[in-house]
Amino acid sequence: MNLRGSRLSQEAGEIVKKLTSILGEKYVTASLPDLIAYSCDISPEPRVLPDVVVRPKTTEEVAEILKEANKTKKPVVPRGAGTCPAGFIKYQKNAIVVDMTRMDEIIDINEKEMTVTVECGVTWGKLYYELRKKGWRVGSYGPGSALSATVGGALSHHSLAYGCAKYGSVSENVTSLEVVLPTGAIINTGSGAYPHAKKAQRYGIGPDLTGLFLGEGGAFGIKTKATMMIHPFPEAVRFLCYEAENLKQLLDATYEVSKTRIPSDILGFNPWLNNALGEAGFKSLLGKDYTLHVVIEAPNDKVADAQAEYVDNAAKKTGVKEVGAEWLKFFYYPRFAEWWPRTSPKGKRWYAWCNKIPIYDYLRTHELIEELFNKYKDECEKYQLEPYDVMYFVVDWNTVDALLLVYAWDDVPGAREVVRKMWREGFERFVAEGGIHYWLGSAVGELVARNWASEYRETLRAIKKVLDPNGILIPGMLLLT
Template sequence: MESIYNQLCSIVGNDHVSNNEYINYSYSKSADPIYQSIPDYVIQPSSPEEISEILKIANKEKVPVVPRGGGAGLMAGAVSHRKGIVLDMTSMRKIIDINIEDQVVTAECGITWAELNTELFKKGFYTGCMGPGSGMSAVIGGGLSHNSVGGGGGAKYGSCCRHVVGLEVVLPQGAIINTGSLASKYIEHPFSRYGFGADYSGLFLGDNGIHGIKTKATLRIYPKPPYHAGKTFALKRSNMKYGVNIFLEWLNKGGFGLYDGFYFPDYFVMGMAAMNPPTYFPWKKLNKTAIFYTTEAYSEQELEANVENLDAIVTKNKGTPLGPEIEDGNFAKYHYEMDGHWSFYHNTFGIPTGTQSLTTEAHCPIVRFPKVIDGVDKWAAKHAEAFAKIQTIGGIPA
């Protein structure tokens, strides 16, 4: 019987298949510290048809398959648990169409959020929610597989899956399907996710690649407002309820162009202050929690009104503004203007020397946030003795 390796090579060519352990080892983990197993094969397809043939071979040989994008996940979703085949999707990174009239973009799912939005920026558009906070390396297929948020625009647009118009997916047995409006043979250009029968797109969103291999995605795009501003404030930790009040009032009063809003617990502020980038030096003396917002507008007058309203709500809830510049500790400015939304997590993971991050993004009602933080505090107190055995690293209690 022909070897699995030779069968895979016959589909994509010898240069795009590896059964070498020293190469495949780099696919045995992602950005998290969880080691799974070294895959038997790594293959880089370039079309849905090739993926279809690969899956047919995998079914025939009873070999597990794991799709992998940028490997930027933090919960081992992009690594093989039982060896088998890892599909490296990063060769499929073309932008198929930017349709300004219908305000959608269609791209292959191996393109990163940063690559895609960089091209959209040139035309004055963006994807609204711009994926996860690792968008410099995370691909759109991975973001949709995890229902990602955090890479910019979450407060205004919600998670990235909300903006899916349609998908091209290769099912586990090798069939290639389209969802949304492209499922209809009478429609040439995708424009809507709904109205064409059941919402099959939803089966492949947040599925971690289990239900099928996403090869193309059509996403809603939005005009990028020409004006923006952002401010960062200090809050006392004992006044965490004020942070909740701020977010709720911002949203309940219409958002005032709110693009992003972040709340940083005091231990996170301590960690950020201990990092080397000068962005966080002013936080060394903060010794408090922090909150920031960014807002967008289509005119200077609108922007001024947004800032005035947002500031008033924070000030009413005991917030103290930091300075306007990055050097003053204005994290909001860095987050929006310096691509901080795609890279500040990378810096954060390097706070304690010799460690790796094991985190995830969780969806939580705003009013329950204090309870979540309280639960973290109680858990830390319960394990205080174990933590005490770990040396203090970089001035931060481990």
């Protein structure tokens, strides 16, 4: 147990001793330098130090941690890689942070049943490369930060990026979960609820409790294992890129391509991103206003060529023109998730919004973005902030997830405060217009909760009360406690 620089209360000190008896000294820390390392994530939210950080290795250890926390009603906050841009650190005050990254085993790649079972601290990057060795993949590959993001963290947000046009969010991969409830009880969902059944089916045994623990920000339980469907890794891939004359034409092409239900990935780029990539060496994008990028994955070249021709015809009937696809080839293969910069071309840190809306509603979202950026134009100039309407992903064929960025120097006094103000106002505007935000966290989750219908809110609060009678697991998440 590391207590270097610790300023624990007597009560917290007793809890640390008990946690050490569960995990051993090596995996419990209340050292100030360690707590500082855990006091932030990639959001612009202020740092919050927890009381103690623990790193369990087994489901049983997670259960014992929660049982111990219940004795004194000590808050508990599970943590993956800390790559959520919406801010979870607010909930860490006086809390036990449970770092899940030691639980990173790929337990079983079952090729006969076409499932993979993993511990939820494993990264999507590790999972991708281990599956690929055997010729398999999950449908939706994880978020943009997949090389470092954990499976459990992504499942808590319905994360999306790679493969999401065809396969939806990462939650759509899941057939069964192992979850430690806030009381310390351990349950399995899906067909895993049958002790004698395999974990190959999510539905058919009664209510879908798997869904209760997906996209809830971790408020209902700590996910320790997940079983997901796998698919054969594509033997043939085709890349299609098009230039549109304006945003309406880009959305028309996006709609027609989505209707084919063929591509695994569909992305729309706005002018700034096209020019940034063009200046980085992808010359076919230089000077372009709007571009559409399409990935088609198939079992062989014959199928890939036929599908590409069909999608190409669908796109071109909207009048878009084909352009070179070198960027798409670089981004998707063979470098999975390696090209996803967290800084601007100048080295500034980025802060983001992700807002899901029906395809043609992006026209209104684009207007909202321009209104927001114009409102903060003077402050952006004063504090050297660079806001951009960047791109969107197609999700589940019928919606797009709009990605907006603000680049900022962290060492410019006052810059982060302006970013936070602008960031939160953006969330409020998008939700007020019916947008469904990607992440939760403190910034988005509380806003979402305030916009629920009252009956929906009270139903979730009743569920939370049953599962977490002492209110210890991420208190305040989604305003459920």
